[in-house]
Amino acid sequence: MNQQQLDKVTTGQGFIAALDQSGGSTPKALKLYGVEESAYSGETEMFDMVHAMRSRIVASPAFTGKRVLGAILFEMTMDRQFEGQDAATYLWQTKQVVPFLKVDKGLADEADGVQLMKPMPELDALLARAAAKGIFGTKMRSVVNAANAKGIDAVVAQQFTVGKQILAAGLMPIIEPEVNIKATDKKEAEALLKASLLKALDALGADQKVMLKLSIPTVDGFYTELVKHPKVVRVVALSGGYSRDDSNAMLAKNPGVIASFSRALTEGLSAQQSDADFNAALDKAIDSIYQASIT
Secondary structure (H helix, E strand, C coil): CCHHHHHHHHHCCCEEEEECCCCCCHHHHHHHCCCCHHHCCHHHHHHHHHHHHHHHHHHCCCCCCCCEEEEEECHHHHCCEECCEEHHHHHHHHHCCEEEEECCCCECCCECCEECECCCCCHHHHHHHHHHCCCCEEEEEEEECCCCHHHHHHHHHHHHHHHHHHHHCCCEEEEEEEECCCCCCHHHHHHHHHHHHHHHHHCCCCCCCEEEEEECCCCCCCCHHHHHCCCEEEEEEECCCCCHHHHHHHHCCCCCEEECCCHHHHCCCCCCCCHHHHHHHHHHHHHHHHHHHCC
């Protein structure tokens, strides 16, 4: 693991940009960016268009390691280039932004109020390829839809099993058990999740540390114990469907937690904007998320 990158992620000021929209969420991301489904035909053209959007974001003068600590990439993005350089190399060498990779293959059907991750039989091969390309860490997402202790324990157990596989490959796992912001018992689900996470963290080996990516909690400062836990490198928050303004306002009330926003980062950006307007809009977005992350 690159020590410079670890130091940056551990103590740096800023946030992590989530640029990892996958096949299912790409049409929606493009539509918000002003690219209708009629503008492309087939997956190849769709992925070319979303790559152009991501390239424009990372190449912008607003997007640098001064405010953006890391960026989470989709697997296909890792295999592509930004400005003529391999994506991960460009992020770190040119922008001083630490590269992460989304490794999960999507969600299984709901059971016990949660959605576990689908099996990842190719994970070891993917991790080896990611390490060779200079990726620092990974992200994998499960979803908690209800305050069901059995389901939440299953989510945490699966996340930490996969997390240990990632640590063994020399990469930093971002454990992401997202609590659905529409859950009617979100507050109760978060209490169960925190207890389960603390237990799993306490059971990690002497040299094992992880990052956590969580929904912004209902109770301000609820995850402070996780932020301060010796096994936690960083706690990052997802926007989960809240607008950027709402996400920032709520995040600012959670000291030590930094943003890892996707849709809330790209909100207001459009394919039709001139470069000057696009860069100004992105700069404003990045600054607002940065300010909310340094509270």
